[in-house]
Amino acid sequence: MTCQRKVILEELRKVNTHPSADEIYQMVRKRLPRISLGTVYRNLEILSALGEIQKLEPGGHLKRFDGNPHDHYHIRCTRCDRVADAPLNLQLSVEEKLQAATDYKITGHKLEFVGLCPRCAHNP
Amino acid sequence: MTCQRKVILEELRKVNTHPSADEIYQMVRKRLPRISLGTVYRNLEILSALGEIQKLEPGGHLKRFDGNPHDHYHIRCTRCDRVADAPLNLQLSVEEKLQAATDYKITGHKLEFVGLCPRCAHNP
DNA sequence: TTTGCTGCAAATCCTTTGCAGAGGT
DNA sequence: ACCTCTGCAAAGGATTTGCAGCAAA
Numbered sequence: 001m002t003c004q005r006k007v008i009l010e011e012l013r014k015v016n017t018h019p020s021a022d023e024i025y026q027m028v029r030k031r032l033p034r035i036s037l038g039t040v041y042r043n044l045e046i047l048s049a050l051g052e053i054q055k056l057e058p059g060g061h062l063k064r065f066d067g068n069p070h071d072h073y074h075i076r077c078t079r080c081d082r083v084a085d086a087p088l089n090l091q092l093s094v095e096e097k098l099q100a101a102t103d104y105k106i107t108g109h110k111l112e113f114v115g116l117c118p119r120c121a122h123n124p
Numbered sequence: 125m126t127c128q129r130k131v132i133l134e135e136l137r138k139v140n141t142h143p144s145a146d147e148i149y150q151m152v153r154k155r156l157p158r159i160s161l162g163t164v165y166r167n168l169e170i171l172s173a174l175g176e177i178q179k180l181e182p183g184g185h186l187k188r189f190d191g192n193p194h195d196h197y198h199i200r201c202t203r204c205d206r207v208a209d210a211p212l213n214l215q216l217s218v219e220e221k222l223q224a225a226t227d228y229k230i231t232g233h234k235l236e237f238v239g240l241c242p243r244c245a246h247n248p
Numbered sequence: 249t250t251t252g253c254t255g256c257a258a259a260t261c262c263t264t265t266g267c268a269g270a271g272g273t
Numbered sequence: 274a275c276c277t278c279t280g281c282a283a284a285g286g287a288t289t290t291g292c293a294g295c296a297a298a
Contacts, residue, residue, distance in 0.1 A: 002278060036280045041263065059181040075228055087225045091218060098237055101211045104199055106239040110183065118227040126253060160255045165288060
């Protein structure tokens with residue numbers, strides 16, 4: 001656990017904005033001005049392999065990261081592309097239902113809601 | 125509806141393999157050897173805007189396309205990265221549940237299962 | 249003639265990687 | 274000394290875009 005890795009984890013844990021790698025780079029750079037973007041990518045990969053964070057691959061183009069490693073759902077605003085946590089309990093029963101209907105070995109599921117965030121819904 | 129667009133749509137409708145843009149390019153090239161990859165990308169974008177096809181953005185890296193424009197779920201093999209349709213009815217109730225719990229204006233949801241396809245589950 | 253579409257090539261964006269040096273054990 | 278990690282820069286892959294020519298209305 002190097003200093004860079006620790007700072008990346010701390011900064012990511014602080015926010016619930018599901019930042020992209022580049023946004024994390026900007027956040028971390030305030031504390032470690034000489035860190036490189038490559039190091040940020042490498043450590044995000046390692047931290048998510050360790051289960052300390054989650055790598056999200058929402059619709060849209062770029063990956064985002066979540067300091068909360070526990071399974072939960074997300075909602076993405078189709079207007080501003082921001083991602084937030086969706087306050088809905090895990091629906092594990094869908095895995096059972098699908099398992100009964102297919103020859104796949106189901107190991108998980110990802111549920112992403114799309115919609116308009118409150119801010120975008122109110123601005124024209 | 126140019127010839128190129130028609131052929132792309134026909135080829136995509138023929139298969140249920142959810143090919144990537146490049147795979148579609150390879151399929152179409154057998155019938156239109158001089159078509160360009162740029163044209164394939166442009167027409168996939170247009171066809172999905174028209175609602176004739178779907179653009180999928182599964183976990184993993186590249187986009188995939190589905191000749192079936194109707195809402196349905198998918199399952200992705202974590203070993204070979206192939207995508208198949210998931211035989212499970214739409215769960216519209218989750219949108220209602222979440223709508224009641226959030227200020228977002230929910231407009232849809234995407235559910236992706238992950239697991240091992242029968243082929244990968246049986247090979248070591 | 250106007251409009252939209254094409255093929256080609258270059259550009260762009262995000263992400264990964266090679267390498268030499270630094271740091272810690 | 275050894276191993277892992279870093280910063281930097283370059284490479285990589287997928288996708289988009291600029292442009293001049295073509296085709297149909």
